[in-house]
Structure formats: structure tokens, C-alpha cells
Amino acid sequence: MSVPAVAIPAVAPGGLCLSSRLSHCSSEYDQNARFSSCSNTAASSASSSRKPIHGGLSYLFSSPLARLLPTAAGSSLNDEVSPPRLDRSDEFGSSFSYSTYSPSLKYREPSPIAVFHGSVSSSSRSPPLHRIPRDLNRTTDSRVGRDKLLNGFIGHALGSYLDCDSYSLPAPGGGGSVNMEDLPFDLEEDSSKARANSEPYAHDLLVGAQSRHKIFYDEFVVKAFYEAEKAHKGQMRASGDPYLQHCVETAVLLAKIGADATVVAAGLLHDSVDDSFMTYDYILQEFEAGLADLVQGAHAHHNGLYLVVLTDFVALLVSKMSLLSKFARLNNTASRKAEADRLHIMLLAMTDARAVLIKLADRLHNMMTLDALPMIKQQRFAKETLMIFVPLANRLGIFSWKEQLENVCFKHLYPEHYKQLSSKLVRSFDEDMISSSIEKLEKALKDKGISYQFLTGRCKSLYSIYSKMLKKNQTLDDIHDIHGLRLIVEKQEDCYAALEIVHGLWPEVDETFKDYVAHPKVNGYRSLHTVVLSQESLPLEVQIRTKEMHLQAEFGIAAHWRYKEGDCQHSSFVLQMVEWARWVVSWQCETLNMSHSSSSSDADSIRPPCPFPLHSHSCPYSYTQQRNYTGPVFIIILENEKMTVHELPGKSTVANLLDRVGGIHIRWPNYTFTEKEELQPRLNNQPVIDLNQELRMGDLVELKPVISDWSLTEYREEIQRMYDKDLSVSGR
Numbered sequence: 001m002s003v004p005a006v007a008i009p010a011v012a013p014g015g016l017c018l019s020s021r022l023s024h025c026s027s028e029y030d031q032n033a034r035f036s037s038c039s040n041t042a043a044s045s046a047s048s049s050r051k052p053i054h055g056g057l058s059y060l061f062s063s064p065l066a067r068l069l070p071t072a073a074g075s076s077l078n079d080e081v082s083p084p085r086l087d088r089s090d091e092f093g094s095s096f097s098y099s100t101y102s103p104s105l106k107y108r109e110p111s112p113i114a115v116f117h118g119s120v121s122s123s124s125r126s127p128p129l130h131r132i133p134r135d136l137n138r139t140t141d142s143r144v145g146r147d148k149l150l151n152g153f154i155g156h157a158l159g160s161y162l163d164c165d166s167y168s169l170p171a172p173g174g175g176g177s178v179n180m181e182d183l184p185f186d187l188e189e190d191s192s193k194a195r196a197n198s199e200p201y202a203h204d205l206l207v208g209a210q211s212r213h214k215i216f217y218d219e220f221v222v223k224a225f226y227e228a229e230k231a232h233k234g235q236m237r238a239s240g241d242p243y244l245q246h247c248v249e250t251a252v253l254l255a256k257i258g259a260d261a262t263v264v265a266a267g268l269l270h271d272s273v274d275d276s277f278m279t280y281d282y283i284l285q286e287f288e289a290g291l292a293d294l295v296q297g298a299h300a301h302h303n304g305l306y307l308v309v310l311t312d313f314v315a316l317l318v319s320k321m322s323l324l325s326k327f328a329r330l331n332n333t334a335s336r337k338a339e340a341d342r343l344h345i346m347l348l349a350m351t352d353a354r355a356v357l358i359k360l361a362d363r364l365h366n367m368m369t370l371d372a373l374p375m376i377k378q379q380r381f382a383k384e385t386l387m388i389f390v391p392l393a394n395r396l397g398i399f400s401w402k403e404q405l406e407n408v409c410f411k412h413l414y415p416e417h418y419k420q421l422s423s424k425l426v427r428s429f430d431e432d433m434i435s436s437s438i439e440k441l442e443k444a445l446k447d448k449g450i451s452y453q454f455l456t457g458r459c460k461s462l463y464s465i466y467s468k469m470l471k472k473n474q475t476l477d478d479i480h481d482i483h484g485l486r487l488i489v490e491k492q493e494d495c496y497a498a499l500e501i502v503h504g505l506w507p508e509v510d511e512t513f514k515d516y517v518a519h520p521k522v523n524g525y526r527s528l529h530t531v532v533l534s535q536e537s538l539p540l541e542v543q544i545r546t547k548e549m550h551l552q553a554e555f556g557i558a559a560h561w562r563y564k565e566g567d568c569q570h571s572s573f574v575l576q577m578v579e580w581a582r583w584v585v586s587w588q589c590e591t592l593n594m595s596h597s598s599s600s601s602d603a604d605s606i607r608p609p610c611p612f613p614l615h616s617h618s619c620p621y622s623y624t625q626q627r628n629y630t631g632p633v634f635i636i637i638l639e640n641e642k643m644t645v646h647e648l649p650g651k652s653t654v655a656n657l658l659d660r661v662g663g664i665h666i667r668w669p670n671y672t673f674t675e676k677e678e679l680q681p682r683l684n685n686q687p688v689i690d691l692n693q694e695l696r697m698g699d700l701v702e703l704k705p706v707i708s709d710w711s712l713t714e715y716r717e718e719i720q721r722m723y724d725k726d727l728s729v730s731g732r
């Protein structure tokens with residue numbers, strides 16, 4: 001089901017006003033809880049306890065309440081007080097003061113010319129990811145708590161960037177205490193210099209992060225932390241919180257979904273390049289030189305390089321997203337929604353999925369701390385987030401982030417409805433019912449000798465409930481899947497045997513049984529669905545399917561993300577790409593954590609044929625990055641501040657693009673020859689020298705500047721003069 005922000009009316013279809021339907025209570029709704037039990041054959045005892053699923057995701061570590069109701073935490077954002085700088089996607093800026101940074105590091109704002117011409121500010125571009133040697137992951141001896149399954153499976157599946165096996169995670173509520181003796185380096189010695197020069201609050205932020213995830217003890221991450229501290233020294237958010245706090249929170253979100261040290265470090269540095277003195281060269285130099293003495297020198301080198309690549313990708317992504325975001329904010333029509341849709345497909349296709357992860361984490365934290373902004377801005381960002389970032393999270397399968405983003409957007413866009421619905425649900429919503437139902441069903445299955453692979457439970461998110469009510473014009477009482485269980489069994493006949501058990505445990509709600517196994521949906525979706533009444537007399541949806549059916553439902557034509565997106569038309573390569581990215585980023589990690597006690601052969605059987613981001617030729621999930629790829633490319637055209645996305649055949653050139661849209665001589669016949677020279681298209685912020693240059697996925701082509709009456713040369717010179725003057729006045 002696709003629920004674009006702009007499509008949600010304040011009043012439900014059919015005149016249903018949610019506020020009039022819902023009773024008034026004071027407290028807010030706590031939902032999104034997921035629970036699971038795995039493999040009654042393997043280790044049912046270990047799994048019988050109530051435990052949230054999606055272990056690699058934040059479900060494991062935060063209470064459902066914490067997840068649903070992002071607290072402002074005293075933090076706020078200000079999107080208008082930042083100095084002129086490279087346009088960023090979010091505009092969740094900060095109040096900057098650069099008075100205290102190291103004099104040896106020269107800060108210089110990006111030239112307005114650069115802003116004018118696009119936002120890729122890097123002076124030295126990093127090599128594309130596919131040229132980086134494959135296994136660049138740091139492997140440290142500090143890895144503790146390795147799990148056989150995680151090692152074998154995630155290591156293969158997630159390739160180089162999700163490092164779920166590397167860091168034992170703090171037990172929920174356990175405060176994440178880490179034994180310093182376990183660490184393979186002397187943190188004190190390593191970071192003492194940086195620490196000595198850091199702001200007093202920095203230490204607390206680091207310790208806070210370390211208490212939440214052990215990866216923040218990693219020396220590479222610690223170094224990135226102090227680099228971020230240096231880069232953002234003196235920068236405060238509008239709330240008065242140090243900007244560094246945002247970097248740390250972004251990195252913590254990444255750590256909690258199982259990102260490795262490089263990604264977490266890039267999360268810490270994600271704003272550094274745009275907002276401070278830092279350049280890619282600086283990062284590369286620092287991270288190579290700084291780590292050269294370490295035992296794993298080679299890894300350090302690669303990791304530094306990798307970090308640069310990643311930071312580069314993030315910056316590129318930020319610049320592309322900035323256009324996209326602006327676009328989404330300025331344009332609300334359905335046709336532009338389609339454009340935005342193409343754009344975020346393109347973003348997924350063109351970049352390393354890790355950069356999207358970082359961008360999403362950045363946005364999630366910004367949205368969690370949105371409260372201090374004026375309502376109009378909250379709503380603007382909420383709309384934009386629903387249009388762009390939620391679909392990205394959905395496609396990547398990071399449901400916890402998707403749901404958190406949706407809920408916070410809902411809260412800001414429809415505060416009354418949010419309050420009323422959450423108040424209502426806080427009374428009817430019952431997490432304990434889900435966990436006790438899991439236990440009950442688990443026992444019954446065991447007694448009857450039905451083996452199963454996973455038994456999971458979840459509470460439907462607030463926003464999902466709201467959307468469903470709108471879509472189906474239903475009341476809250478009509479929504480039967482607020483509480484749901486999903487059982488994955490081994491054989492098709494077990495589906496029916498399990499169904500009988502379910503109906504034996506709880507009375508069936510009339511006319512709710514759907515046999516999509518005997519009668520698959522047109523998209524191939526197969527599963528048994530029933531709704532029963534729990535002991536507490538609450539409707540409980542139970543879905544029963546085999547693993548094969550489940551894979552189809554998650555990854556095949558009937559994939560859940562596509563089911564949720566409804567009628568969007570995507571070309572096949574995009575589908576493959578999204579499925580691949582999703583496979584890699586999320587699902588396996590979740591599944592693995594769900595099936596912690598399952599046998600490794602289960603894991604092996606669904607291992608993808610090659611590690612991300614590189615694919616073997618035979619990889620069925622391969623996409624645009626593959627060498628033989630000749631499919632279409634999506635290109636962004638910027639013209640007169642209008643952005644459009646064009647799909648061109650693979651290997652198209654700039655000349656082909658100009659033919660398609662009408663070349664400069666056709667477009668601007670009245671310009672003089674010299675001006676026409678100026679009007680040459682620019683590709684990714686550089687003048688196009690060779691019109692036969694091949695276009696790549698996500699390339700940004702500028703066709704015509706905003707001004708029309710003035711020679712561009714004069715315009716540029718004037719801006720440069722103003723810029724230089726500003727620099728000399730401010731003494732930067």
C-alpha cells in the first residue's frame with residue numbers, strides 16, 4: 001500500500017473524521033513491538049522467552065515506547081541559520097561558530113559558485129567503489145561473542161559493511177558495559193591527545209555512545225569521533241546542544257542496525273565535509289596516517305580509503321538528495337510524486353546502499369528532534385520525509401526506521417489525529433498478549449510435533465493503522481491485524497496442521513480465513529491468514545506460510561515493499577536492484593537474529609551467491625553496477641531551478657541527452673555565441689568538454705542557469721567578488 005504524504009487528507013475519505021471516531025485519552029500509544037520465537041526443532045527453549053525480533057535492528061535495544069515516541073531530548077534544529085554553504089538535503093542546519101577550530105586547518109565555505117553549479121564540493125574525488133578492493137573490512141581481534149551462524153551467514157551475505165558479528169551488543173537494559181581489557185588497543189593512549197583538545201562535553205558524548213554500543217570503543221570509530229569533534233567544534237544546534245551530539249546519535253542508529261566500523265565512522269563524519277574545513281584529502285590523510293602505526297596497517301589503509309569513498313558517496317548523495325528534497329518540498333502534485341519516486345529509485349541504484357543508510361539515519365535523528373522548529377517547518381520536513389525517506393527505508397527493508405519515520409511524520413502532520421489514535425491504542429494495545437500468544441502457540445506446536453522455523457509477532461505501527469483506516473475507510477475496530485503473529489513452517493501440509501492448532505487454541509473470527517496457499521494472489525503471494533480472538537478478546541491475525549512462500553513474500557514479485565507501494569511501475573532492473581539492496585541491508589540480518597538458535601544449514605540455504613556490493617556474473621540479484629549492465633540510466637536535469645529525471649538507454653551520452661531535451665542552440669537561439677559557450681551543459685558540477693561523454697546513473701546535468709538577462713561570466717564574477725569580500729570581512 002502506498003501512502004504518500006501528500007495524498008493523506010486530514011479528513012478521511014467518505015467524510016470520516018478520525019477525531020470524531022476516537023475516544024479521548026491522555027496518554028500516547030506505544031507500539032511497533034515485535035517478538036519472536038525460532039525453530040522449535042533446534043532450540044525452542046532458548047527462543048521461548050519473549051524477545052523482540054529484528055535483532056540486528058534497533059528493535060533489540062530500545063523499548064517500543066522509545067521507538068514510537070521520539071523524544072525531543074531538548075534538541076532542536078534550525079534550518080535557516082546556517083551560513084551560506086553547500087546546499088544540503090535537509091537544511092537541518094545549526095548555528096555555527098568557527099572561532100575555536102585549529103588554526104592549522106583552514107576553513108573555507110564552499111564558493112557560492114559551487115552552490116550555483118551544484119553541490120558536489122569535493123576537490124579530489126574518490127575512486128568509485130567498484131574499484132576499491134573487495135574485503136576492506138577491518139578485522140580486529142577484539143571481536144567477541146562471535147556466533148557461528150552470524151559469522152558464516154552475515155559475513156557472506158552482508159559482505160563488507162554490515163558487521164553484525166564483530167561487536168557483541170549490550171544486553172537490553174544492561175547498560176552495555178564493556179570490559180576494557182577485552183580491547184586490543186589502548187584507548188587511553190590512542191585518544192588522549194585528541195581528548196585533551198576536545199570540548200568538555202565530548203567525552204560524555206563518547207562515553208554515552210560507548211555505553212550503548214561497543215563499536216564506539218573501536219579505535220577507528222574513536223578517531224572518527226574526535227575528527228568529528230574537531231570539525232564541529234563550536235557548532236551548536238538551535239536547542240543549544242552541540243552539533244556533535246547529532247553526529248553521535250546518527251552513528252548510534254547505524255551501529256544498532258549492525259553497521260560496521262567504517263559506516264559508523266562515516267556516520268560520525270557525515271556532515272564534516274560539508275560543514276567544516278574537512279576535505280576528502282584531509283580524511284584520507286588523517287585516517288591513513290593516524291592508523292599507520294597500528295598492527296593492522298593494511299586494513300587501516302583500506303579502511304581509511306573506504307571511509308573516504310563512503311564519505312564521498314554520502315556527500316554526493318546529500319547533494320542529490322538536496323535537489324530531491326527541495327523538489328519534494330516545492331512541488332506537491334501527483335505527477336511530481338512520480339518524479340520523486342523515480343529519483344529515489346535512482347538514488348538507490350546509483351550509490352552504495354551504505355550511503356543511503358547513513359542519510360536515512362541522519363534524517364531519522366533530525367526528525368526525532370524536530371520539536372523545536374516552528375510548526376510550519378515541522379510539517380514541511382515531515383512531508384518531505386514521507387515522500388522520500390520513508391520509501392527508501394521501506395525498499396531497504398529497515399522497518400524499524402521506516403516506522404519511526406512514519407510515526408514522527410504523522411505526529412507532526414496530523415497532531416490531533418495522532419494524539420487521539422495513540423490515546424485510543426494505548427488502552428487496546430497489548431504487547432503482553434502477543435508474547436503470551438507466542439508462548440502458547442509454541443507449546444501447542446511442540447505438543448503436536450509440528451516443527452517450525454520462525455514464530456514472530458508484531459504490533460502494527462500507528463501510522464500503518466492510520467493509513468489502513470483511511471485507505472479502507474474503516475474504523476479502528478475494523479482493523480484486525482493490530483496484533484499479529486507469523487509462523488513459518490517447513491512444509492506446505494504443516495501450514496494446514498498449524499492452522500488447525502491455531503483454531504483449536506483461539507476462536508476464529510467469522511469470515512476472516514483466507515487460503516492464499518490453495519488460491520494464490522495474482523502476484524503469487526501465498527500464505528494462510530486467519531483472525532482469532534485472543535484470551536483477552538482482542539483480534540489476533542495469524543499468518544502461516546512455508547519458508548519458500550515467505551521468501552516470495554519478502555523478495556519475489558509479491559515482495560512486501562512493493563505490496564506496500566501499490567501501483568508504482570518500476571523497470572525490472574530497478575526491481576532487481578531494490579531487492580538486492582534490501583536483501584543485503586536488512587532482511588538477512590533480521591532473519592539471522594531471529595534464527596539465532598537455528599542451524600547454520602538453514603542460513604546457508606538462503607545465502608546469496610555473492611557479497612555486496614560486488615556481484616558475480618550469475619548473481620540473480622545483480623543490478624546496475626555489474627559490468628555487463630546495459631540497462632537504462634536515470635539522469636537528473638536541472639534547468640531554471642527545475643529538476644526533472646530522465647530515463648535514457650544505457651551508454652547514452654551527453655549529446656544523446658541534449659538531443660532528447662533539445663540542445664542549447666535550439667533552446668536558446670537568441671543568445672550570442674559567447675553566451676552560448678557559457679551555456680554549455682555542466683555535468684556533475686563540471687563543464688562538459690566532450691559531448692560524447694557517457695552518462696552514468698544519477699548524473700546531474702545542468703542545462704541553463706537561473707539568470708537570463710545577464711552574461712553568465714559577469715554573474716559569476718560578481719558572485720565571486722561578493723564571496724571573496726565576505727571572506728575578507730569575516731576574516732576567514
Ligand SMILES: Nc1nc2c(ncn2[C@@H]2O[C@H](COP(=O)(O)OP(=O)(O)OP(=O)(O)O)[C@@H](O)[C@H]2O)c(=O)[nH]1
Binds near residue numbers: 514529558563
Ligand atoms: N508480501 C505480501 N504480503 C501480503 C500480500 N497480500 C497480503 N499480504 C499480507 O497479508 C496481510 C493481510 O492481507 P489480506 O488477508 O489479503 O487482508 P486484506 O484484504 O488486505 O485486508 P485485511 O484483512 O483488512 O488486513 C497484509 O496486511 C499483509 O501483511 C502481498 O501481496 N504481498
Ligand SMILES: Nc1ncnc2c1ncn2[C@@H]1O[C@H](COP(=O)(O)OP(=O)(O)OP(=O)(O)O)[C@@H](O)[C@H]1O
Binds near residue numbers: 468
Ligand atoms: N501477522 C503478522 N505477523 C507478523 N508480522 C507481520 C504480520 N503482518 C504483517 N507483518 C509485518 O509487519 C510489518 C509491518 O506491516 P504493516 O502492519 O505495516 O502492514 P501489513 O500488515 O503488511 O499491510 P496492511 O497495512 O496493508 O494490512 C511488515 O514487515 C509485515 O511483513
